[in-house]
Amino acid sequence: MTDSVLAFADAQLDASVERLAALMRVPSVSTDPAYAAECRRAAEQLAAELAELGFAARVADTPGHPMVVAHHDGDGPHVLFYGHYDVQPVDPLNLWTRDPFDPWIDTRADGSKTIVGRGASDDKGQLRTFVEACRAWKETEGRLPCRVTILFEGEEESGSTSLEPFLHAHAEELKADFALICDTLMWDRDTPGITIGLRGMAAGQVTVRGPSRDLHSGLYGGAARNPIQLLAGILGEMKDADGRVTLDGFYDGVPDTDPTVLESWNKLGFDAGEFLGEIGLRVPAGEAGRTVLEQVWSRPTAEINGIWGGYTGEGFKTVIPAEAHAKVSFRLVGTQDPDQVWDAFQAHVRRRLPEDCTAEFESRGPGSFAISLASDSGPLVATQAALDAEWGKSALLGCGGSIPVVNSIRSILGMDSVMVGFALPDDNIHSPNEKYELKSFHKGIRSWVRILGALGETARARAEAVIA
Amino acid sequence: MTDSVLAFADAQLDASVERLAALMRVPSVSTDPAYAAECRRAAEQLAAELAELGFAARVADTPGHPMVVAHHDGDGPHVLFYGHYDVQPVDPLNLWTRDPFDPWIDTRADGSKTIVGRGASDDKGQLRTFVEACRAWKETEGRLPCRVTILFEGEEESGSTSLEPFLHAHAEELKADFALICDTLMWDRDTPGITIGLRGMAAGQVTVRGPSRDLHSGLYGGAARNPIQLLAGILGEMKDADGRVTLDGFYDGVPDTDPTVLESWNKLGFDAGEFLGEIGLRVPAGEAGRTVLEQVWSRPTAEINGIWGGYTGEGFKTVIPAEAHAKVSFRLVGTQDPDQVWDAFQAHVRRRLPEDCTAEFESRGPGSFAISLASDSGPLVATQAALDAEWGKSALLGCGGSIPVVNSIRSILGMDSVMVGFALPDDNIHSPNEKYELKSFHKGIRSWVRILGALGETARARAEAVIA
Secondary structure: OHHHHHHHHHHOHHHHHHHHHHHHOOOOEOOOHHHHHHHHHHHHHHHHHHHHOOOEEEEEOOOOOOEEEEEEOOOOOEEEEEEEOOEOOOOOHHHOOOOOOOOEEEEOOOOOEEEEOOOOOOOHHHHHHHHHHHHHHHHHHOOOOOEEEEEEEOOHHHOOOOHHHHHHHOHHHHOOOEEEEOOOEOOEOOEOEEEOEEOEEEEEEEEEEOOOOOEEHHHHOOOOOOHHHHHHHHHHOOEOOOOOEOOOOOOOOOOOOOHHHHHHHHOOOOOHHHHHHOOOOOOOOOOOOOOHHHHHHOOOEEEEEEEEEEOOOOOOOOEEOOEEEEEEEEEEOOOOOHHHHHHHHHHHHHHOOOOOOEEEEEEOOOOEOOEEOOOOOHHHHHHHHHHHHHHOOOEEEOOOOOOOHHHHHHHHHOOOEEEEEOEOOOOOOOOOOOEEEHHHHHHHHHHHHHHHHHHHHHHHHHHHHHHO | OHHHHHHHHHHOHHHHHHHHHHHHOOOOEOOOHHHHHHHHHHHHHHHHHHHHOOOEEEEEOOOOOOEEEEEEOOOOOEEEEEEEOOEOOOOOHHHOOOOOOOOEEEEOOOOOEEEEOOOOOOOHHHHHHHHHHHHHHHHHHOOOOOEEEEEEEOOHHHOOOOHHHHHHHOHHHHOOOEEEEOOOEOOEOOEOEEEOEEOEEEEEEEEEEOOOOOEEHHHHOOOOOOHHHHHHHHHHOOEOOOOOEOOOOOOOOOOOOOHHHHHHHHOOOOOHHHHHHOOOOOOOOOOOOOOHHHHHHOOOEEEEEEEEEEOOOOOOOOEEOOEEEEEEEEEEOOOOOHHHHHHHHHHHHHHOOOOOOEEEEEEOOOOEOOEEOOOOOHHHHHHHHHHHHHHOOOEEEOOOOOOOHHHHHHHHHOOOEEEEEOEOOOOOOOOOOOEEEHHHHHHHHHHHHHHHHHHHHHHHHHHHHHHO
């Protein structure tokens, strides 16, 4: 059954590319009010197409750019597919080879082709892999293997201001069994990835204050507390010699990496030396006894993102400053609580302050919990099987391309998200000459054909098992 | 004998003040080329006055503003007196009560008087205390109790560019037994101070480098070394929990504070709580077991004067920067070697670098050794006795007002300097409404009368002892 759908997708590829190009010709730059009408035109184009495919589709207004919402019946599980039709601005325009809103096809020496233009990958090309897969199912089988709700946002590149209010207002309509999202990266050109987790975040700024004013170190040096020295010592003690974070209770709720996931990573052929070598490093800085992939994907981190205090200009000034500052952030996994981590950081600092010094903390927003998919969850297993069938292999990825909508879907709709994407790190996302591999596009469409089929099969098998 | 000299100084006070005012009316601002002729006029006025007093005096050209050099015979030891006739600029002019170059006398409610105007204290008032003392000796006794060489500089407020070349070129002419300098502070209104030491200095900048470029902490956090974390830890370990500097060999050549000096400090009525309280602190930050005065005057220090790295602007950026920077300085005492200290700092940093990170060091000039006068040195003992006779008490001070000329006199002429000054911290030096207490001026003149007498007596006593 799926074979005929795949054959249709293959035969229709040129038409699919043309439909992608048509969407890319709409300059739906969401951050610039001058393009508001173009954003709406992109939404209307998509809604019309979905309606034509048999979806109950509409353009839904928001205080910002509109959403596209579409529903289609199906026997299998109910999935919510999320994508966004808005794109980044195109400046600097002079760095583009051609008009960013008049997409073109580039052919490489090895015969591989890319489509170039704003939105080629992020996210018009990616969302279209799903739409074209739905089309292939409908045109060949007259049905979809799952019940599908589609939500296309128009403000992803400009802060998603309307997203959460919209999810709240339409929670009943949008609620499904789980979400599918196509806005992430592949592992490499030949290996698609399923992003199974988003690390959470706690972050903020600390200011340590000592003397009531800047002092001349020749007059007060030695006796007066130097806030830079104090802050350096405090932050230095935030990690131990084994790279572990020393904040009290920091590792509460941090699970060991899932063995299935770890095994999947071990098969990736990941070269830690090469990974670090590309950024000029050799020695993994994270927790001793953890692989580099664990360090970047499944272990929590503490980073100082900025530090400043005293005289930082040319030359020299023998000053003892009144205060010193740092910005810190923590990436969280498992059930680590962002509030608890931020509190532990504050306690770590306060405990080390002499009684005549103070610290002021400014949290960066409310923080977020980590989200991750269990490696044995049904949708994940089915999706991975479908990708293995299409590509010969697949990868369970860590948290490479974090996308905030996953948090909103989790907290407002109570749903997990399976993130499958076919973008590549060299797609020039947000940059001039953004492109999407036609291989990504073609096999992406085929992947979704298979994923929808596999998800439907799972449900059918379960239903038959119940009947039997 | 000294009594008649003192009586003359008392009787002449009004004339002395008028002579000070006459010098202050010459706007000898050395940093502004527009005032070059005025600088020369001040030098000529002083040379003429010294010649009139019987000195062999001349204005000696330099590539910058001229020096005044004057010699007078005497039986006692040969002293070189140093002062400077140039002054700071006067902006912002609108903050002055009156014309800064038309000095006036202010009388307080308690009857005490000050002379106000640019240079009142720094250094025209101070150098004139010495000149007026010479005048009193000459007018009453027809002689000076010491052989006196005077050197007045005209570039102290603008970098002293010509000073060291001049000292080199005229070393034979300027060499004496020791130097006297009047350009420092009193301990308080009623307690003159002899500044007995200048701490040395080693200073520079360190840059710690990790990744070859700035990284997104979401992609590399955990595995990639964060130079800020690294630098913070390294600098944090520069001091231990007892406030001691941990650099290898840092305390080599650091003597315990001279008991005589320590005893003198204990008599000062210094209130550590008040000293720290004025700058908003309570807990001495220096070495445990040392008094606050030792911490700021006689112990070596390590200070971080500036630190910066990563994102330091508004908001947040989850960056792992390629490098982090700090400016550090060390104040040295005893025979601490600035090169050795700077090397020890470099070694401290390098020893803590992972093998894939590097550090770059930029030393701030050649550094300087500390200079200090032994508490039992003859000129110091005589000077202190003279001050005690005039004021009822005196203090051996640490390194409050460091003046670079002391280093030059030491290194080029091989002489110690006894620094006696009658300025007060509230004299508004370098600021609008600079003033000098007439009490400082009057008792300053009397102090020098006594010091010259005491130094002469020391030599006479020694000579008589040899004869007997």
